[in-house]
Amino acid sequence: MLEKNNRKAWLYLLPAMLFLGAFMVYPLVDVFVYSFEEGYNFASQSFFGTGLYNYRYVLRDPYFMQAVKNTFILVIITVPLSTGIALLISLGLNSIKKLKELYQTVFFLPYVTNTLAVGLVFMILFKKTAYSDGLINLLINFFGGSSVDFIDGPYWAKMFVMCFYTIWVVMPFKILILTSALASVNEDYYKAAKVDGTAPFRIFTKITLPMISPMIFYLVITGFIGAFKAYSDVVAIFGTDLNAAGMNTIVGYVYDMLYGNSGGYPSFASAAALILFAIVLTITCINLLVSANSDNF
Amino acid sequence: MKVVLDHLTKIYPPRNKKDGGFVTAVNDFCFEIPDGKLIGLLGPSGCGKSTTLNLISGLETPTSGRIFFGKDDVTELPPENRGVGLVFQNYALYPHMTVMQNITFPLENLKGADKLSKEQMEEKALEAAKMVQIEKLMDRKPSQMSGGQQQRVAIARALVKRPRVLLLDEPLSNLDARLRLQTREEIRRIQKETGITTIFVTHDQEEAMSITDMIVVMEAGSVRQIGHPQEVYEDPKNLFVAKFLGTPAINVFEGRISGGKLYIGDDAVMDAPAPDQEVWIGIRPEGFIPAADGPLRCRLRGVEVMGRDTSIISENDHCQSDTIRSIISSEIRVDRNSPEVRFAVKPNRTYVFEKESTERIYFGWETPYSPNEDAPSCAGSGEAAAQAGAGPTKATEA
Ligand SMILES: Nc1ncnc2c1ncn2[C@@H]1O[C@H](COP(=O)(O)OP(=O)(O)O)[C@@H](O)[C@H]1O
Ligand SMILES: [Mg+2]
Numbered sequence: 001m002l003e004k005n006n007r008k009a010w011l012y013l014l015p016a017m018l019f020l021g022a023f024m025v026y027p028l029v030d031v032f033v034y035s036f037e038e039g040y041n042f043a044s045q046s047f048f049g050t051g052l053y054n055y056r057y058v059l060r061d062p063y064f065m066q067a068v069k070n071t072f073i074l075v076i077i078t079v080p081l082s083t084g085i086a087l088l089i090s091l092g093l094n095s096i097k098k099l100k101e102l103y104q105t106v107f108f109l110p111y112v113t114n115t116l117a118v119g120l121v122f123m124i125l126f127k128k129t130a131y132s133d134g135l136i137n138l139l140i141n142f143f144g145g146s147s148v149d150f151i152d153g154p155y156w157a158k159m160f161v162m163c164f165y166t167i168w169v170v171m172p173f174k175i176l177i178l179t180s181a182l183a184s185v186n187e188d189y190y191k192a193a194k195v196d197g198t199a200p201f202r203i204f205t206k207i208t209l210p211m212i213s214p215m216i217f218y219l220v221i222t223g224f225i226g227a228f229k230a231y232s233d234v235v236a237i238f239g240t241d242l243n244a245a246g247m248n249t250i251v252g253y254v255y256d257m258l259y260g261n262s263g264g265y266p267s268f269a270s271a272a273a274l275i276l277f278a279i280v281l282t283i284t285c286i287n288l289l290v291s292a293n294s295d296n297f
Numbered sequence: 298m299k300v301v302l303d304h305l306t307k308i309y310p311p312r313n314k315k316d317g318g319f320v321t322a323v324n325d326f327c328f329e330i331p332d333g334k335l336i337g338l339l340g341p342s343g344c345g346k347s348t349t350l351n352l353i354s355g356l357e358t359p360t361s362g363r364i365f366f367g368k369d370d371v372t373e374l375p376p377e378n379r380g381v382g383l384v385f386q387n388y389a390l391y392p393h394m395t396v397m398q399n400i401t402f403p404l405e406n407l408k409g410a411d412k413l414s415k416e417q418m419e420e421k422a423l424e425a426a427k428m429v430q431i432e433k434l435m436d437r438k439p440s441q442m443s444g445g446q447q448q449r450v451a452i453a454r455a456l457v458k459r460p461r462v463l464l465l466d467e468p469l470s471n472l473d474a475r476l477r478l479q480t481r482e483e484i485r486r487i488q489k490e491t492g493i494t495t496i497f498v499t500h501d502q503e504e505a506m507s508i509t510d511m512i513v514v515m516e517a518g519s520v521r522q523i524g525h526p527q528e529v530y531e532d533p534k535n536l537f538v539a540k541f542l543g544t545p546a547i548n549v550f551e552g553r554i555s556g557g558k559l560y561i562g563d564d565a566v567m568d569a570p571a572p573d574q575e576v577w578i579g580i581r582p583e584g585f586i587p588a589a590d591g592p593l594r595c596r597l598r599g600v601e602v603m604g605r606d607t608s609i610i611s612e613n614d615h616c617q618s619d620t621i622r623s624i625i626s627s628e629i630r631v632d633r634n635s636p637e638v639r640f641a642v643k644p645n646r647t648y649v650f651e652k653e654s655t656e657r658i659y660f661g662w663e664t665p666y667s668p669n670e671d672a673p674s675c676a677g678s679g680e681a682a683a684q685a686g687a688g689p690t691k692a693t694e695a
Contacts, residue, residue, distance in 0.1 A: 186387065186389065188385045188387060188389035189389050189391065191351075191356055191383065191385070191389070192383060192385065192389045192454075193402075194356060194376050194377070195354055195355075195356065195376045195377065195381060195382070195383045196377065196402065196403035196406050196458070197375075197376070197377025197378075197403075197406045198402075198406050199406070202406070206391075206402075207391060210391075210393040211392075211393070213393075
């Protein structure tokens with residue numbers, strides 16, 4: 001009976017398994033194989049030999065190292081900062097009950113707004129055109145500074161724009177998650193704490209924070225993964241020639257190796273992709289370990 | 298600590314524009330709670346019990362009226378300076394802390410001269426835990442305990458600072474029937490041991506009747522009757538209280554007083570020396586006496602013999618509910634096959650209420666309730682009541 005049910009279950013799962021196999025598992029295995037095949041050629045389906053050559057090449061490529069550096073800076077700056085700022089804003093929203101709904105809509109707007117429209121906003125803020133230096137530069141000028149070229153200028157300025165953009169884009173989602181997490185903390189905990197004369201900061205660190213920590217962990221993990229995968233946003237701001245701009249990311253490097261100016265090197269692309277995979281896997285495992293070891297109820 | 302509520306009123310503003318008017322959650326509540334007593338605050342859901350408790354704890358500020366603990370006016374004091382312990386229906390234990398951490402949490406907030414060392418805190422926590430018999434579970438997380446154990450932890454946490462007043466908001470509602478019985482006895486025991494003035498909120502009349510020294514029955518923000526549980530049961534001042542107390546519930550009839558007799562339909566059930574008028578008549582299940590020549594005629598629907606007691610289920614067109622349930626001793630035999638059953642009624646279990654106001658009509662023969670032991674009367678002074686010791690705790694069965 002159980003046996004039969006089991007077989008039936010597999011039968012039902014079959015279409016999904018086939019689909020996943022064809023479009024996820026097979027390409028993954030393929031990428032894995034490519035990454036060890038030296039000089040693989042799409043057209044002739046030929047390669048010179050197998051080995052770690054591709055990895056050696058990619059790891060020595062200054063463009064790749066630049067991309068790794070950029071990606072790490074992006075991750076390390078934006079994930080904690082965006083989560084922290086989102087938490088502050090959510091706490092504020094949670095304490096102003098009346099305006100909560102309105103603000104939630106306002107903060108959620110970027111999430112549902114078209115990427116192009118978002119890009120346009122950033123143009124207005126940062127881009128130097130024939131007519132203006134951008135809103136931010138106007139502000140800098142107003143306070144007596146001199147204009148900075150955020151798009152084609154110094155590395156730190158470009159990095160600033162990129163981080164700013166990333167934080168801004170992920171903010172609404174994080175605020176949404178955190179405000180609902182805060183709202184779901186039972187009122188009675190706060191009543192109990194208040195009767196015991198708990199100071200507000202202690203209420204925050206000893207009650208609120210632990211209660212919403214599962215959601216914070218969730219945001220940090222997805223934030224890490226999202227930031228490691230950054231690519232399209234960078235293109236939207238700095239154009240397609242990211243290597244020249246010095247603003248490439250790991251995913252951007254993979255893309256360039258496949259289709260970009262230096263395109264046509266699937267082996268290098270595969271090796272770079274697997275390195276990224278290894279990095280993301282390691283960090284996610286560390287995250288999960290940390291969250292498993294800390295307060296679980 | 299004696300607690301005095303002096304014309305306490307709480308009016309909530311409308312929550313939002315849509316849901317309209319102001320809500321009077323507590324209306325002119327006057328009560329002097331004697332020192333060291335367990336008081337039951339009883340009423341249907343939404344009648345203002347929690348609001349009253351929150352006013353006493355200081356989580357809410359009254360719209361008008363004052364609150365005294367002993368001689369101190371605490372109306373303006375913030376909760377932490379009042380010395381109250383609060384226990385919630387859902388326990389509200391911090392899920393990420395162990396039992397020990399939960400119980401020491403209130404102590405860690407102490408500042409200045411009151412500040413305690415870690416050892417002192419743990420000692421106090423252990424003492425409170427022993428009182429509720431959870432001292433062996435100090436390292437567990439709340440999720441690893443049963444509901445009853447969690448509620449004990451919550452009580453220990455409320456007691457650890459030795460509050461002047463202990464407030465329990467429906468503490469048993471989340472427990473299953475068996476644990477509810479057990480935990481309520483436990484609460485009674487702890488209250489007696491500590492002698493802390495305790496207010497116990499419940500919507501379950503049996504709970505209130507069984508463990509409290511005195512109950513306050515509330516309806517829609519107003520106090521409807523205050524008294525010893527048995528007094529409130531035996532001598533309800535109005536129809537609401539009569540209906541709210543007692544299981545099985547009181548049987549309510551539409552009737553009238555005419556020529557000094559009390560009528561249900563055409564049946565004159567007893568003498569009623571009062572002016573002619575339409576009335577509500579409430580007869581407790583134990584207020585019926587089956588008798589071949591009894592004045593009240595009902596259609597017999599069934600007889601259930603359960604050990605000591607027999608329930609007679611019958612119908613009468615003038616009864617508010619579909620069936621009348623009367624409980625008599627099993628020794629009295631009832632003819633199950635008869636289509637009709639006739640009852641005489643016990644005058645001291647039959648209550649008559651004015652039609653409009655639903656207030657009780659007294660006929661002059663009622664003997665005022667006198668407790669077997671000294672129990673505080675609600676108007677009595679707190680001092681005398683405190684001397685009187687514990688009143689009877691068990692409502693004698695119906
Ligand atoms: N914060 C509040 N704002 C507005 N109305 C409230 C608030 N709290 C309670 N009420 C209203 O006051 C009344 C009494 O509530 P409550 O004291 O919680 O009743 P109970 O505890 O007896 O069930 C209810 O009608 C409830 O809707
Ligand atoms: Mg309530």
